[in-house]
Amino acid sequence: MKSKLNRTNQLKHQTRYMPGLDGLRAIAVIGIIIYHLNKQWLSGGFLGVDTFFVISGYLITSLLLYEFESNGAIDLKAFWLRRFKRLIPAVFVLVFTVTLTTLIFKPEQIISIKQDAFAAIFYVSNWWYIATDVNYFEQFAFMPLKHLWSLAIEEQFYICFPIVIVVLLLTVKKYRNISLIFWIVSLISLAFMIYIAQPHMHHSRVYFGTDTRLQTMLLGVILAFIWPPFKLKENPNKALRTIIDSMGGFGMIILLLLFIKVDDNSDWIYNGGFYLISGITLFVIMSAVHPSGYFAKMLGNALFIYIGKRSYSLYLWHFPVISFIHSYFVDGQMPIYVYAIDIIFTVVFSEISYRYIETPFRKQGLKAFSLNRFKKAPFIRTVTLMLITVPTLFIFAGAFDKFGTNQPNQQSxxxxxxxxxxxxxxxxxxxxxxxxxxxxxxxxxxxxxxxxxxxxxxxxxxxxxxxxxxxxxxxxxxxxxxxxxxxxxxxxxxxxxxxxxxxxxxxxxxxxxxxxxxxxxxxxxxxxxxxxxxxxxxxxxxxxxxxxxxxxxxxxxxxxxxxxxxxxxxxxxxxxxxxxxxxxxxxxxxxxxxxxxxxxxxxxxxxxx
Missing domain, CATH: 3.40.50.1110 (SGNH hydrolase)
Structure with a gap:
């Protein structure tokens, strides 16, 4: 009993911050932003989303396994509450802001944006875009919330996966067998993507589907069983550290080349390509989370950490900013100053979101809001949120539908x-x-x-x-x-x-x-x-x-x-x-x-x- 207690106490002191993962997040979000600014600058930048998927699968599983080994159980309620505090407030503020801004600047679009907003709030954007046959790559319509499809998949994963892993840990028990189950499911997801993908056609069903994209997250899940970050030796021998660093460096080079070379029209990425690319990402993660690796230290530089910590905010805000600004210019004939405006607005809105919405709510919960005017920051935050929320609720209720149209501008x-x-x-x-x-x-x-x-x-x-x-x-x-x-x-x-x-x-x-x-x-x-x-x-x-x-x-x-x-x-x-x-x-x-x-x-x- 005493031995078990000592082991539990030892485990509780093994969690640590992994700056290399924030560095990898930074690279992923930079790739995505460049791709959305101008596809011709980085044709494979959209693969940054898959990098996020792999990281999410790996990190969430690592934390859940750590909690199970420490306490013998997983507090699902506490897990979901942490996810809620981390993700939901920023998304709601974004959706309300975009909806209200659409009413002001593009009232004719208010009905379609309202529909997208409903889907985003309930984290079903990916299935909504499948139902409406939206092409992620070549859809020319004004859709500033389209990027939330990936967050919908992640949230669906966060809701269902903890239940699944708890059941498997209590019934199957052996990590090797659980990993094998997840690997088989990942192959089923891969096979389903290959089966329903059609050559030379737009791939909205396979690209947006939770079932077809599950393969990527599950590879991260499997890695957490094989390479648990909180159990890695801090001082491995020099040869092993060199091998780990080399894997990370080589994997990163391949990943960056794929960001440059892969095209969103490529059929091969739907026939095992995403699986292969995610597999390469695993080697980068293995090196990025090692406590003493040189590669991890390189990724964990101050600039990358700064960007990586704000990667969620940057991802949330960059696409609406680009969508609104670019809608007033001609794609392909964009003045260079427009891209500078894109970046400035993205950084400003992301920083505001990170500092004044995400961080306070994550740390303080509902105490981050107050109607007490003597509590300056909470009071300002509350009043601002009310100014955004109240008119948005009227929009959702249909009060301004008369300004919009639900019909496409162009005949088919x-x-x-x-x-x-x-x-x-x-x-x-x-x-x-x-x-x-x-x-x-x-x-x-x-x-x-x-x-x-x-x-x-x-x-x-x-x-x-x-x-x-x-x-x-x-x-x-x-x-x-x-x-x-x-x-x-x-x-x-x-x-x-x-x-x-x-x-x-x-x-x-x-x-x-x-x-x-x-x-x-x-x-x-x-x-x-x-x-x-x-x-x-x-x-x-x-x-x-x-x-x-x-x-x-x-x-x-x-x-x-x-x-x-x-x-x-x-x-x-x-x-x-x-x-x-x-x-x-x-x-x-x-x-x-x-x-x-x-x-x-x-x-x-x-x-x-």
């Missing part, structure tokens, strides 16, 4: 095969000479080409220009669909447009907005149209694949006599007014410019001159 498709069945088009006003003057001249921009009967296949940009283009080329056959990729066009042609394959046919292909494609895929599509005159409209899209798809189109135009390049990239250069804030979809001036550029190529020169 434009297909003249369907439209022309029901639509009777008026005679263009520009064709009528009301004044009867002999010198009356028609505006060339509105010239109508009734002899042209081209086929246009495209994505959301084609949807943008469809109506305007149809006004000038009334016999055009236009098939545009939001989210369409080039590889989807080949089966579409086989199904509907085989007749456009002779020399008199004109085919305009505007495909490249939504993702990369290969030379073989482009050649296959071109071959579908035989001897038709094909016009490839290149793209201006602020994504990493822009230059590649444009080069493939330029090469195809040089290779084939019947293929012509419509250089929208060049035509739109320096014209930020052409684009919506996402830098892709078109404003009215852009619609007119792209329509004109296409017509300039397909119309007979004598008519267009």
């Amino acid at each position: 498709s434009y297909n003249t095969n369907e439209i022309d069945k029901y639509l009777v088009r008026p005679i263009p006003v520009d064709d009528v000479n009301f004044l009867g003057k002999s010198d009356f001249k028609k505006d060339k921009k509105n010239e109508v080409y009734t002899d042209l009967k081209p086929l246009l296949i495209g994505d959301s940009v084609m949807v943008d220009i469809g109506e305007t283009f149809k006004e000038q080329v009334p016999n055009a056959n236009i098939d545009g669909k939001v989210g369409r990729n080039l590889y989807e066009a080949a089966p579409l042609v086989d199904q509907k447009y085989k007749q456009y394959n002779n020399k008199s046919s004109q085919v305009i292909l505007e495909l490249g907005t939504n993702g990369d494609f290969s030379e073989a895929q482009l050649e296959e599509l071109i071959s579908k149209f035989g001897k038709a005159n094909i016009y490839l409209v290149n793209t201006r899209v602020p994504r990493s694949y822009e230059s590649h798809v444009n080069q493939l189109m330029a090469d195809a135009a040089k290779k084939h006599e019947n293929v012509t390049l419509v250089d929208w990239y060049k035509r739109s250069e320096g014209h930020s007014e052409y684009f919506a804030p996402d830098g892709i979809h078109l404003e009215p001036s852009g619609v007119r410019a792209l329509s004109d550029e296409i017509i300039k190529h397909i119309a007979p020169k004598k008519e267009h001159s």
Whole structure:
């Protein structure tokens, strides 16, 4: 009995602060912020979320195991209360602030943001975005709370996992067997992700799913059984310490290279990639938590500790700040000072959250708030919270729904095969000479080409220009669909447009907005149209694949006599007014410019001159 008591007392003195983990958190959150500032700067920065998942699984399990070994039980109520005090207040303040700010600056968005806010408050954002088919990587809508999907998964994990581990510790008991169970479940999660992931499609279900992302957290859980941080020797022999440091250093190099090289369009990350990347992260964590390692000391430098301690605050605030500020500028044509404003506002709001919301509530609980005006800090905190909360509750109650709309701003498709069945088009006003003057001249921009009967296949940009283009080329056959990729066009042609394959046919292909494609895929599509005159409209899209798809189109135009390049990239250069804030979809001036550029190529020169 005495021996057991001494062992318990010894264990109680073994917990320690691990600065290396804060350093790793700092690297993860910096990667995420850079990715959201501009994807082309760090195409794999989104992997920082998985780093957080692994750290969470490892640290939570380590603490739970430590408590179980110290006390012979785990106080679930106390655990959940600590999690509540650590996470909930900051999220609520963020959600209320974003909702209120939306009402003030973007009232037309209030309904959709309110819905996202409800999901965030109940920590089901990930499932809400699955239900509404949101694409994390390519969703262009204004969604300043979208990043809370990852916190929803973590909170769901924090609620369920402690119960599971308590049951396993009391029934299975042996750590080796418990670890094996968690490993099998992680493989099931991996297998499920691979099974439901579809090549070349957006992966909202697999990316947001708690079940498919559980694999990452469980790898951290398993490491806690194998490498418990509070039992590591403080002074291992030199050879072992060198091996541990080398693992961490090598793992970090690989992780940083993945941050640089991985692309969010890559299919391989859903076919074991996340599992592999998380596995590499385990080696970094093993080294980062060692009490005497040089690598851990390097990660635990003062700057990284400062950022790491505020990583939660930085993650919470950076995305809403970027979403609001960037919504007033054109993506891909952003002035450099905008990024400086992003960073300044993110740091300021994060510091306020860390100092005046998170830290006081974590340490004092409800005592951090007071209506006693003599308690200055608690009083100010309480009044500020009330000023945010009260109007937000009215928003939630629907008092301001009249300002918003729940309808998407952009139609999902434009297909003249369907439209022309029901639509009777008026005679263009520009064709009528009301004044009867002999010198009356028609505006060339509105010239109508009734002899042209081209086929246009495209994505959301084609949807943008469809109506305007149809006004000038009334016999055009236009098939545009939001989210369409080039590889989807080949089966579409086989199904509907085989007749456009002779020399008199004109085919305009505007495909490249939504993702990369290969030379073989482009050649296959071109071959579908035989001897038709094909016009490839290149793209201006602020994504990493822009230059590649444009080069493939330029090469195809040089290779084939019947293929012509419509250089929208060049035509739109320096014209930020052409684009919506996402830098892709078109404003009215852009619609007119792209329509004109296409017509300039397909119309007979004598008519267009």
